[in-house]
Amino acid sequence: xxxxxxxxxxxxxxxxxxxxxxxxxxxxxxxxxxxxxxxxxxxxxxxxxxxxxxxxxxxxxxxxxxxxxxxxxxxxxxxxxxxxxxxxxxxxxxxxxxxxxxxxxxxxxxxxxxxxxxxxxxxxxxxxxxxxxxxxxxxxxxxxxxxxxxxxxxxxxxxxxxxxxxxxxxxxxxxxxxxxxxxxxxxxxxxxxxxxxxxxxxxxxxxxxxxxxxxxxxxxxxxxxxxxxxxxxxxxxxxxxxxxxxxxxxxxxxxxxxxxxxxxxxxxxxxxxxxxxxxxxxxxxxxxxxxxxxxxxxxxxxxxxxxxxxxxxxxxxxxxxxxxxxxxxxxxxxxxxxxxxxxxxxxxxxxxxxxxxxxxxxxxxxxxxxxxxxxxxxxxxxxxxxxxxxxxxxx
Numbered sequence: 001x002x003x004x005x006x007x008x009x010x011x012x013x014x015x016x017x018x019x020x021x022x023x024x025x026x027x028x029x030x031x032x033x034x035x036x037x038x039x040x041x042x043x044x045x046x047x048x049x050x051x052x053x054x055x056x057x058x059x060x061x062x063x064x065x066x067x068x069x070x071x072x073x074x075x076x077x078x079x080x081x082x083x084x085x086x087x088x089x090x091x092x093x094x095x096x097x098x099x100x101x102x103x104x105x106x107x108x109x110x111x112x113x114x115x116x117x118x119x120x121x122x123x124x125x126x127x128x129x130x131x132x133x134x135x136x137x138x139x140x141x142x143x144x145x146x147x148x149x150x151x152x153x154x155x156x157x158x159x160x161x162x163x164x165x166x167x168x169x170x171x172x173x174x175x176x177x178x179x180x181x182x183x184x185x186x187x188x189x190x191x192x193x194x195x196x197x198x199x200x201x202x203x204x205x206x207x208x209x210x211x212x213x214x215x216x217x218x219x220x221x222x223x224x225x226x227x228x229x230x231x232x233x234x235x236x237x238x239x240x241x242x243x244x245x246x247x248x249x250x251x252x253x254x255x256x257x258x259x260x261x262x263x264x265x266x267x268x269x270x271x272x273x274x275x276x277x278x279x280x281x282x283x284x285x286x287x288x289x290x291x292x293x294x295x296x297x298x299x300x301x302x303x304x305x306x307x308x309x310x311x312x313x314x315x316x317x318x319x320x321x322x323x324x325x326x327x328x329x330x331x332x333x334x335x336x337x338x339x340x341x342x343x344x345x346x347x348x349x350x351x352x353x354x355x356x357x358x359x360x361x362x363x364x365x366x367x368x369x370x371x372x373x374x375x376x377x378x379x380x381x382x383x384x385x386x387x388x389x390x391x392x393x394x395x
Contacts, residue, residue, distance in 0.1 A: 019096070023102075027078070029060055037049075044360070085118065096126070106200060125141075153260045154258070183270060188263065197218075198217040248272060250260075306344075316337065317332045322355070
């Protein structure tokens with residue numbers, strides 16, 4: 001007995017028919033507008049032509065139940081797609097892409113400045129958009145722009161950075177929206193800090209009997225940070241602690257080619273020098289990873305800062321257990337990490353790091369430790385060794 005319920009095939013068919021109907025609506029809007037404007041006298045004044053265009057948009061809005069702004073935006077989107085990406089328009093007309101995806105592609109067309117870039121978009125967008133969600137398409141399109149016009153990334157980013165702002169919009173029931181338009185790496189740092197603080201306060205909430213959701217804790221902490229910061233803590237000064245993973249092409253890092261720094265998850269890109277600005281000076285700890293270009297496997301991993309991260313510190317503690325100076329049994333937990341080859345010439349990695357108790361670490365500053373270790377290697381364990389130290393710096 002056959003089921004009366006729709007099948008997945010039925011659902012796909014309905015979804016495609018909806019997309020075809022959206023494309024037909026857009027095409028009808030464009031056709032009506034073109035026909036109406038064609039009737040305007042060619043010798044009409046520019047003012048008259050502008051009024052006619054506005055009147056056409058109002059007529060379409062009244063007939064479709066849309067606002068004038070929605071009609072203007074759809075007409076502009078359709079014009080861009082028809083002119084620059086005919087394959088996208090064909091896919092839209094056949095129901096392979098819906099209006100939401102076509103709208104995102106149209107916005108990307110507006111960002112691109114070169115004809116060959118738009119041609120590449122027309123070639124690559126449809127296969128990706130057909131098999132991915134709208135959110136995935138938005139992220140892919142951002143990465144596409146950064147990839148095909150990498151030399152223009154900084155120019156676009158600097159232009160947008162001049163538009164940074166914070167806006168407060170009051171709504172009903174004593175609530176308001178706080179919106180900020182910020183460079184992506186700074187917004188990511190803020191989000192990272194709020195997430196860490198909210199997670200940390202979860203335990204204290206439980207101890208104090210507070211019933212706050214994670215989202216509520218984030219909101220409360222944002223208010224606390226913004227309203228209780230010292231008055232002399234000016235914007236732009238160091239102090240924002242965060243962990244952000246970014247990828248930088250080696251050619252870009254060395255300055256051989258232009259291009260952006262990209263978030264590890266591909267969600268945002270910023271000019272390379274932005275990620276290296278003084279806002280993160282002394283706060284960021286860099287991990288240099290060599291990745292396989294095909295499989296993305298980590299081939300090598302090196303820390304690019306002075307103080308190693310906590311994970312490496314714990315691993316070195318487990319490896320050594322005690323001060324690594326021969327004969328010293330001070331527990332590693334009470335020792336200091338020493339770069340055998342001084343940083344920055346010596347890298348921050350396990351092969352160049354060892355635990356030393358404070359006295360033995362201090363000896364290194366007086367060029368004593370290398371001689372001591374060399375002597376111990378020759379005397380061997382269990383033999384008495386007497387050393388006379390002269391630390392009189394005035395001598």
